[in-house]
Amino acid sequence: MNRRELLKTGAACGLLLALPLGCQQTLRLHDWNTLAKWTTGLNTDQVKALGKSAAALQAAPQWRGELPDLPMVNWLQEGAGSAAGPESLKHALGSESRQQFASNQSVILDGWVISRLEAALCALAVT
Amino acid sequence: MMIDARDSAADLDRRADFIIVGAGIAGITLALELAARHSVILLESGGTEADRETQSLYDGESIGLNYSLLGSRLRFLGGTSNHWGGWCGMLDDHDFATRDWVPHSGWPISSAELAPFQDKTADILDLGSGNFETEELVAREDHALLVDGSKVTHRMMRFSNPVTRMGEKYRNALENTPGLSVLLHANLVDLRLHENGSTVNSGQVRTLNGRSGRITAKHFILACGGLENARLLLACRSQARAGLGNDKGLVGRFFMEHPHVTAAELFALDQSWCRGQMALRRDSDHWFGLALAPTEESLAHHRCLNFRGQIFNVECETDEPITLRVMMEQAPNPNSRLRLSGSEDALGLPKIELDWRLNELDWHGIQCMGRLVGEALGAQGLGRVKLRNWVMEQDGSRIGFGSHHMGTTRMADDPAAGVVDRNCRVFGTSNLFVAGSSVFATGGAINPTFTLTALALRLAEHLTGLVR
Numbered sequence: 001m002n003r004r005e006l007l008k009t010g011a012a013c014g015l016l017l018a019l020p021l022g023c024q025q026t027l028r029l030h031d032w033n034t035l036a037k038w039t040t041g042l043n044t045d046q047v048k049a050l051g052k053s054a055a056a057l058q059a060a061p062q063w064r065g066e067l068p069d070l071p072m073v074n075w076l077q078e079g080a081g082s083a084a085g086p087e088s089l090k091h092a093l094g095s096e097s098r099q100q101f102a103s104n105q106s107v108i109l110d111g112w113v114i115s116r117l118e119a120a121l122c123a124l125a126v127t
Numbered sequence: 128m129m130i131d132a133r134d135s136a137a138d139l140d141r142r143a144d145f146i147i148v149g150a151g152i153a154g155i156t157l158a159l160e161l162a163a164r165h166s167v168i169l170l171e172s173g174g175t176e177a178d179r180e181t182q183s184l185y186d187g188e189s190i191g192l193n194y195s196l197l198g199s200r201l202r203f204l205g206g207t208s209n210h211w212g213g214w215c216g217m218l219d220d221h222d223f224a225t226r227d228w229v230p231h232s233g234w235p236i237s238s239a240e241l242a243p244f245q246d247k248t249a250d251i252l253d254l255g256s257g258n259f260e261t262e263e264l265v266a267r268e269d270h271a272l273l274v275d276g277s278k279v280t281h282r283m284m285r286f287s288n289p290v291t292r293m294g295e296k297y298r299n300a301l302e303n304t305p306g307l308s309v310l311l312h313a314n315l316v317d318l319r320l321h322e323n324g325s326t327v328n329s330g331q332v333r334t335l336n337g338r339s340g341r342i343t344a345k346h347f348i349l350a351c352g353g354l355e356n357a358r359l360l361l362a363c364r365s366q367a368r369a370g371l372g373n374d375k376g377l378v379g380r381f382f383m384e385h386p387h388v389t390a391a392e393l394f395a396l397d398q399s400w401c402r403g404q405m406a407l408r409r410d411s412d413h414w415f416g417l418a419l420a421p422t423e424e425s426l427a428h429h430r431c432l433n434f435r436g437q438i439f440n441v442e443c444e445t446d447e448p449i450t451l452r453v454m455m456e457q458a459p460n461p462n463s464r465l466r467l468s469g470s471e472d473a474l475g476l477p478k479i480e481l482d483w484r485l486n487e488l489d490w491h492g493i494q495c496m497g498r499l500v501g502e503a504l505g506a507q508g509l510g511r512v513k514l515r516n517w518v519m520e521q522d523g524s525r526i527g528f529g530s531h532h533m534g535t536t537r538m539a540d541d542p543a544a545g546v547v548d549r550n551c552r553v554f555g556t557s558n559l560f561v562a563g564s565s566v567f568a569t570g571g572a573i574n575p576t577f578t579l580t581a582l583a584l585r586l587a588e589h590l591t592g593l594v595r
Contacts, residue, residue: 040511041394041396041510041511042394042511094508097505098505098506098507098508099506101501101502101503101504101505101506102277102278102502102506104428104429104502106498106501106502106505108494108497108498108514108519110519111391111497111513111514111515111516111518111519112501112511112512112513112514113497113498113500113501113502113505113511113512113513113514114501114505114511115505
């Protein structure tokens, strides 16, 4: 993942905000690891490994000041109670991820070809 | 007729309209086409069977990426078709085009100029059909396709059946075609120019048992394979210091292979699509397979190189990753090249020193292949792709080859950019031509046999027009 891809991956976190309101509210019911597994189809260990790589890149000094807005992430984590079920959220995340693949918004991380949304979810799973 | 040049009764001082050097796929195709109207001498270094002494004339040194100069070629009647796997496909239309992200890309001819020879090529190579369009065949339920075609599409591979061994299949024709003489165990060791400096007058022939002769013709055609064509041009130094056709120092440069890489694993999220994609398919009494290939648009967007991902004929087991075997295009690279070494073979010809190299664009191409296949599967929720660690680390020791020797006498319109012109004539000469994959300006990502055979038919048509 290069610098340009990293910035775009950060922007993918913002895409979580664009999910349906019910889905946003459901996020608090599920840890990031679960969401990352849902979306990528990878197992826990694979998600963790990818998350560490993504997080390490994001924490590198040269990227500071250009990271995604962390309060946004906090807002997601502290969101209100859910009206939508997990299937709805799973569907929304999967749909967004497929759309990103279709529009060339993928990254190669540790050899894995994943969407920017997936990279963001994996990073959140270990931070 | 076929003549053993080692036989003391055989006259090696001969004359014909055409002399063709090398009885492999290109040479035999040309010889049989031209002999319909003209006198032809076909020189073959070996006999009708492989023998160690002749094969050793191919020995040389590989100083770049791992390569077998002896194992990737065969030096007897039929040439390398004798160990050919029978895989055939067509270069994509865009393989012929100039791409601004691929230095030295672009052929002086288009795919349309080979189209008239497609069906005949399929006959020569026993493919059953020269139709490589997928639409009609994959419309059948059992031929369903994997991807939607926006990023990755399919290209058809047809298989020679039975695999054409040119020496065996055309032995009878070679022996009995009037006007055609096949000299076995006859090696071209030099070409002599007229005093005008551009017309080849004669060739010097030698055998391993010490006989020699002088052959003369109106036209000479080198058809010795992608390495040996360049070697012979470079070795003809008796009148041209740098070798024939090498005024610009391009002979032997731009050596291209198809890097064969087991580069990635494909993890299927849904196994239901998987099994149907793995099988070879049947079209009448011949087989074909569908390889994953990038669309022209996705290549341009990601500035990638072409590829064929072969997922047919591999296992698809539940919960097991599928190995993605890929044949990559190699970018034309002047520093990937062959030279003459300081040592000589048994005939006194300098041996080859091959320096096969990949550059940054080639490595980008391999990663890009993974990205495109991964995006295509991801966009449909079918699975994910993981490139192997060695790809990310650019470990050249993991690069395989396909015995596809290309580019060393590349075709161009400008003598400063190539060795032969659009009609395969060596720049600076009036009657010396090259046949085979050494004239490829780019290699695409498909086995070269079909294209080089079609080019040989096209050259035969051109040459026939010259002496009509």
